[in-house]
Amino acid sequence: MRIVANYKHYKELNEEVVQAIKNGAAQLTLEDVNGQRFIADCLKGKLKIDIYGTPGNDLGMFMDGPTVTVFGNAQDGVGNTMSSGKIIIHGDGRDIVGHSMRGGKIFVRGDVGYRVGIHMKTYKSNVPIIVAGGRAGDFLGEYMAGGIIIILGMHNTAKKTEILGDWVATGQHGGAIYVRGEVDDSKLGNGAAQFPMTADDEMTVKKVLTEYCRVFGLGLDSVFETDFTKIAPVSHRPYAALYTCE
Amino acid sequence: MYSSVPEFRVLIDKQRCRLCKRCIENCSFGALEWRGDKVKAFDDRCVACLRCVSMCPEDAITLRRTPSDVSAHPVWTENARRDVFTQSRTGAILLASTGNELHESIIFDHLLLDACQVTNPAIDPLREPIELRTYIGRKPRSVEFEAIGDSIKLKTELSPALRLDIPIMIAQMSYGAISLEAHEALARAAVMRGTTMGSGEGGLHKNLYPYSDHIIVQVASGRFGVHPAYLEAGAAVEIKIGQGAKPGIGGHLPGTKITDEISEARMIPIGADAISPAPHHDIYSIEDLAQLVNSLKEATRYKKPVLVKIAAVHNVAAISSGICRAGADAIVIDGFRAGTGATPKVIRDNVGIPIELAIAVVDQRLREEGIRRETSLIASGTIRNSGDVAKAIALGADAVKIGTAALIALGCTVCKRCYTGKCAWGIATQDPKLRSRLDPADGAQRVSNLLLAWSIELKEILGAAGINSIESLRGNRDRLRGYGLDHTTLEILGVQHAGS
Known part of the structure; x- marks a missing residue:
């Protein structure tokens, strides 16, 4: 089913989406999207939503199941507190992509902004995954408690900017960040450190990137021309000695 | 040494x-x-x-x-x-439990309620109806009706509201901070007395879902256990920005307390620290708060009120005005004496302002700006008895929340060692042996009894003042007098000194 967003208020647009799903639509195409917020907010089940234009903040917030594809750039809060499903962005993502994300995948072809993957968590078989093809801003993976973030630093030659911002993984106490290329220790915040890539790490990265490359039509071999660096927490209980009792 | x-x-x-x-x-x-x-x-x-x-x-x-x-x-x-x-x-850092121990002077104790003598008759609550029903949520500026045939229908679309039988709610205390038995007892008491309890920020155990139409589910900075079914289950959703016992501070539930069942409710691994960041990382402004309020309204399809809880801090009036304008259906203000399972002692004892002053300035500010009806005001932080409830409402609150008082009803003796997880009464512990000491049915009955007793007393207080509905006491500061309070305090409270 096709819905033209144009200049509709997000309330009106999202109500149309909810009604369409209620009426049995499992596949939706949203066209001329102009910054409407909360698209796919709290939607559940095996839905497929294609978005043309620029969706607004909190795309796919609380989402649990659907696959959302954005043919364009997205704004802040993509996949905020998302439970499961997939969000594919053919352009750039912005700040707090995957904030407190608990499961599912977010694939961004280009760059992402500040505080991406902040406080992501793993729970049993739910392992949230974020992959960005370009660079990431400051505070990547801050408070990270679980899940996987992969930053590739590709499509970046013209900008000549660094792959990572500062304060990477500050307060990290779970999960892992994989960066394509070398990372200077000065980029890391308190709580995180570089670790050698194990065979398990290589396998995880390859598995995730195989799907990522297929989605965006990229050559897997060219991605692996450069080695990956692993960033992980020093402790799962970073604040165990911070407190005392009377 | x-x-x-x-x-x-x-x-x-x-x-x-x-x-x-x-x-x-x-x-x-x-x-x-x-x-x-x-x-x-x-x-x-x-x-x-x-x-x-x-x-x-x-x-x-x-x-x-x-x-x-x-x-x-x-x-x-x-x-x-x-x-x-x-x-x-x-x-x-020194850890502490329960509330502020440093400040012994409580303004509530220096406020006196009014009663009728001769000139307007007192009401006997045992014989005449006195209304305690309270609606939490946005009230319309005006209502329009339309005639359809012979019947008259309400034309104005009303905002979702919580319907409470009494103006006393049970506060947000997480499963993790307190035991499952305590959580269940509080939920059952809320059902028994037609009020609500709060899930706290630790998600909701599956055993609590049957009571969820009396549970306000909380969304805090850690977003623990927040998923579609959780949001849909609650009677309302509460965004926690801060709490009175630790304004501006996040929370760390130590990994040693993350048992199998807590891990399931919070949706985090067993044994890992549950760290709630100090701020919500998608909220750095009132506009951002509006975004979270609206995302929750979208998520629950505009069927549930969204509350925002803050600690009473210096600029509480201006912040509350912003929260109201951000679309919150109710503002929960937690005073500086509010309790907790664990907080840095220095923060607990030194940060924030008394709830009495906070209620008065927020109510006043919202009235002056003409937006008081846009939101409800809920006050918490050492409400110890029905007198405190009446005074909080007369100062301007729509309802109050009780935490420590409800736990005392469950058997808490205020030994102030909640953070140890060794609570001998089965309340602030996850040890199965200690938990078995608290029977949820028995606990629910005791909390229900407490709420019933306070409700009857509230009716007595209202009746004595010649008021037949709690609504008429709300913000009615003329029915309060200060006793032994200084001029500045009285001015901020908007209350006259006894005798004047």
């Missing part, structure tokens, strides 16, 4: 003790041990939770405070000295 003296001495009457060892079994702090032929007490481990005293069949145990007097000093009190000792030993 000298170590600080024990706070309590455990005295066991040898004549009465029949060596049944029940006290040893019951002490969860290891203060009593069996030594061949007698019970030996370790005073330094005793927290005066009174479990052994209550369980001794022979009434053989007595606790006494500070048996060794320390040399008195008005500034270097025993507590001040003890804290310095502890920190010089450990180099760590």
